[in-house]
Amino acid sequence: MKILFVSFEDSFERNIISYLSKFSEVQVSHFKDVMQFVGIPFNAVVFGPGPGHVEEYLVAVDFIEVLYKKKVPLIGICLGHQLILHTLFNGAVVKSDTPAHGKRVKLIDQYGSLVQRYNSWTVKLNESDDSSLVYDENGELAIYVSSRVLTMQFHPESVGTNCPNQYFQKIHSFIVHNDNDEIESKWTLQS
Template sequence: MCEQKAYLLLADGTIFEGRSIGKRGTAVGEIVFNTSMTGYEEILTDASYYGQIVTQTYPLIGNYGVNDDDIESRKSWVNGYIVHEECDTPSNFRCAGNLDSFLKKQNIIGLCGLDTRRLTRIIREHGVMNGAITDEKGLENKEQLLKEINNYKIKDAVKTVTVPEKVEAKAENGKYKVALIDYGYKINIMRSLLKRGCDVTVYPALTPPEEIIKDSPDGIMLSNGPGDPAECKEAVENLKVLSKSDIPIFGICLGHQLLALANGAKTAKLKYGHRGANHPVKDLNQDRTYITSQNHGYAVLADTIDKSVGTVSHINLNDGTVEGVRYNNGHMFTVQFHPEASPGPKDTGYLFDEFISLMKDRS
């Protein structure tokens, strides 16, 4: 366990003292919290956290170590990582290293040993706040660092995390061709499609829609991703074109928000977002509630959805926000949560099955 002192400086001047883990130095970002008890490796490699410093509310992180099988993208995208207690002696039959070594390998600046519950209360009361993890040297220039913190803004998020070129993955018994538009996709989205007999081609986020249509996919998957959806103007314009095709479209998280914008709805930033594996969502068509995994800071505004275009299909039972939209053209639907993440006890993988059914009906 590292005993080198490190600090968290918030935009309002609040200072937390802790100990350094991972890479040493200073990291500025948007402070968010995740309430999951497990899944820290998936969180660290989820591209939706691009530009953010993630705080785990669960007090002990790292007890089952890390491995190469649970990562969700090609690298870690977080700007920093905060835990109350970091376990440096993990125990699990799949363990291939500890959290500290993983952070160092990924060049992530981390902080442990501070009161994460107090930090979470501050974020819940104030809303999402910028901050910086730094060392004593960084605090010597506190005023300059505060300026940097308050001026910080996440920029070019999707352009940064998307794949640079097309990537193909074949199923064992491929029946359908799916175009997965990568706004920051999680690998388990691809796995969920592959195991259902879909050959998947991952496209860079800003691939011209004409190119995708020309490749004749049976369905189009819109992935999750980071940043403000309203800033992704080119992606929204592309989806306006794809919406007019008769190709089935299924969107998750950022993909859900972007398709809503392409169809005339609006989005807004939440006070502190939904990040965790225990969010109750009601499927209005089934009149049934599911526990879902979520990671987003923006939401589609229900009263901006044109009823002649689509209807709300899922709602969040904590705050009533939109968690899903079904479009009246019959071949497009989206959800805000992550059906590929399977938090239990009643999982939402049925949405992938519905997507398969749409492709089957079209073929």
């Protein structure tokens, strides 16, 4: 298995790459250099966390559009979540009502999972497709899952997330199921 990790120069990305490396070869590319990877086959592309607003990363937006047309599974974490949902599903990236930098929030899922947020922005989706959505206790979109897209508006690798290994097992499962053209209908975790 081979994953491309798109770097936005975030201090947490090494931890994410470390988790991904447990089940896949990971190649890292700076966001400004991603278009050189258009013709190279990857099992998935992970768009990592980073500072700023999606409008500052237009080359990544172009890359997301190309990958989606090629049916490459896309995974987004924090900024990556915002970029993918903004690009593919016209998600509005707006100031969060509850900015959180290093704050734990509870997910509204069957387990009440605790995750660590580091963001001032949130995504508001105008329409829903065949996706599964999980919100946090503040009513902000925390997880988006559809047939070829998995995004999280939190840091699954963070010490403040109560079950990081399970999130990365789910990421691995998402990629494997995409290779087999099947996806779980529900995306939940045990706490």
